Amino acid sequence: MIVTRFAPSPTGYLHIGGLRTALYSFLWARKNSGKFLLRIEDTDLARNSKEAAEAILEAFKWTGLANDGEILYQSERFDLYKTYVKQLLDANKAYKCYMSKEELDVLRESQMANKERPRYDGRYRDFNGTPSEGVEPVIRIKAPTEGQISFKDGVKGEVVFNVKDMLDDFIIARSDGTPTYNFVVTIDDALSGITDVIRGDDHLSNTPKQIVIYQALGWKVPNFYHVPMILNPEGKKLSKRDGAVDVMDYKKEGYLAEALLNFLIRLGWSHGDQEIFSLEEMRTLFDPSNINKSASAYNAEKLLWLNTHYIKTLPSERLIEELKYFDVDISLHVKKDVLIDALRDRAKTLKEFALHVRQILDTPQNYDEKAVEKFLTPQGIEILKGYFEALVSNGAMSETSEFELFTKDFLEKKELKLKDLAQSIRIAMVGSAVSPSIFEVLSIIGYQEVVKRIENLISYLRRDYEQ
């Protein structure tokens, strides 16, 4: 059985890079009817916070990637980790190191000065004298001192590290007794039965260290897939400076979770020429072995295009639900279907969609001056007045087609084109020269309010001329 996991550390928000590896892990598990586990890596008590952990979980929930089983919190498992530290100590596969931080710094600096890669020199590896007073030891693992460590990465292929210039006896437990990252990751992955580790390739050089631990404990090394980083549009590492990297920002900006997921799966992975993937298609088609080897730059326009696509195809009920997040509730509006059909193709985000809804539903408080100047010329006003009178004497109507028929009939009698009237109506209805098709807008607004809005505009114009 395939078991994958996502293991964020709660130092901030859920990053889109993290979401992508989570997506890949999720899909790979689901495709193989395996399990997808979630683990919170909160061993750094000073830097982690409960709020950050909750924020990550909330974002995760929004994306709809459901994890299996209980969420593991590493902060609750310190006693467990200690038993494995002790086991290695007892087996003489790890040892206490009494070197102080200051001494380490000195060593590091001299190595840097010699243009060497800084590494611990192993001075306490076989130490059995009396340690100096007042230094609480760290626990270091006995790593191999020569040869190579290699593994077959599912994305990169065969990766080989030379032990000599790469590995040292790294710390598995700090002087205060708490275990370190590489150690707990390995313990938890092994104990959880993780078979496939899919993570960012910034972890590539942690992998040989983790393999050392697997081997020291006599455990089976899992399959690794190191996926390339996401770069910003300039090709540099994506960071907070580049704006939207927090997954929840996408929700706030009006992106659909399925659009974000679709965007992310295509960043570094592809299936021929296909661009649009439903979650179901992702599940059946995804395979980590065709993840790209190279890093990919973040391209906001493609995401926007995908979001536009998903808004266009989203069931109306879902759209109405999503709009509520942006303080627009049209669930009880009699013309909600006309409204949605009129706007669906013109919004790139839900936020924009909500704005468009308000522009139609709210009575305009002011009018776009340039539009008024351009279209409400003396003749324009005359035509609008004529239309207003005809509208009043005709009496109420409701459907889009009724408004259309009535308007075309009016124009025909006056020997006018729709062009001569449409913009004026538009200004009366929404205050500007931009809106969906006017017949739909009239129908949505409703006869009474339509009459009122035209009247408003006419009296506004009269006031304007009197001054």
Next chain:
RNA sequence: GACCCCAUCGUCUAGUGGUUAGGACACCGCCCUCUCAAGGCGGGAACAGGGGUUCAAAUCCCCUUGGGGUCGCCA
């Protein structure tokens, strides 16, 4: 600096020795049209450079260049 990874249009990518190097986003043009979009049609745009291997190289090998990552008692 050392080590590791990477390299096809501006961007995301297809391509696994023989293709007019394909698709998508963006851009430009045309059409549709009551505005703005959406949509339809069309266009420009790439194998980083240099050596090999081969009848044949975007595809295999080497070097150079460029980019990225890692070098913590952080994760």
